Amino acid sequence: MKKICSVLMGMLLLSLVIPAMAADNGTDVSKLRVDGEGKVKAAPDMATIVLGVETRSTSAAEAAEENAILMNQTINALLDAGINESQMQTSRFSLTTMPQDEPRGADATQEPPTFLATNQVTVRLENTADVGRVLDAAVSAGSNSIQEVKFDLKDPTPQNDEAMTIAIKDAQRKAQVAASAAGLELGKILEITVGYGYVMEASRSYSYAMDATPIQPGEMEVTASVNLVYEIS
Template sequence: MKFLKIAAVVCASFATVTVAQEAPNGITVSGQGVVALAPDMATIRLGVTERAELASDAMAQTSEKVAAILAQLDALAVAGLDRQTSGLYLRPVYDNRPRDDNAPQQVVGYEAGNTVSVTVRDLTKLGPLLDAVIAEGANDFNGLQFGLQDNAEALIAARKGAVADAMARAAQLADAAGVKLGNLVRMSESSQGFMPMEMKSAQMRSMDMPIATGEIDVSAQVTLQFEIKQAE
């Protein structure tokens, strides 16, 4: 039993030494690169909501208006692959007025809704498209996102900027510490690409006002680890 205890202590000590020897030494820094671009596409979620006494009437009214909206998308040359039904529902509408007794709420009608996601690849069509679908009965606006169709070149530039930023930080730290940078021994990336710029949900009313697209940031983050050069 004593032999086993001694062996365990020796093994634990050896493991501690091994971990200590493998602990990284040097300078570790992170850098970020950002490239700002004007968006060249947008994704919108628009829909129709209708109420009627009968479930069939609510659904029929909704379907009729959605069909008219799809016809407008055809007229504006929005490809079939750039539109998709993203929500469809039919639910009862209850009488929510206060009641003196404990009787269950009464169904007073039905509400039907249909939502379509549309990708607009020509932003000059965005304003006219919104005006057209509102005219055909679209009364729900569930989001507008601006994005990029291709961010590959911007991401390359952002990565280069991130590496340059990290190397500059490492040089500053080494200079402040009075040491010299050695070889680059490790590099990792945690890039996010670009995040779509989104407008919050709102009830659709009028789209006569101009739409400001702004800019989208394509970002990259890297972490570099350098050795510290030993004094000669």
């Protein structure tokens, strides 16, 4: 049995374990444990954009007033572009002072503070083809802060199921190879452990958008993993 374990661990990175007495018949049961992985690529079908307006002034009131004007223009531009109010949500609003350098020298005086007003809105799009058009509309209306563009899948269930099917077949193939190499026969499956997880395409960050902003959604990779435990003889 030690020789069998060595072959499996050294050549195939699989594990052959002999547990305690089986509960059903009181006999030793040898087990083979294998891992499988499945991957499926899919084009994203939704996008999330975080954009907004930043304004600065030595007057807090002026910074806030200018910010409100530009943000209202931005929201109106998004509405004109076909974005519904239900697709927009304010995600941040702040009015703070900018960091200042300490005055230097005996005659140096502290400069008056500069106020920074920030207003951000999160926009959720059902069509990734609209991302570039929405960004351009927002920037043209006064938005000067594009914080993030992220892509996702509305419902990854079909891709999850396909990836899991591939993962199980991968584990079954590995089990057959391992058993054949060790001169063993596979029995019934005693245990199945599954896991899902999809890796999103990297998000993008911007400071200022340009004319005809090019956006490439790319692909997302949906992954699934499985662990199978076989009875062997």
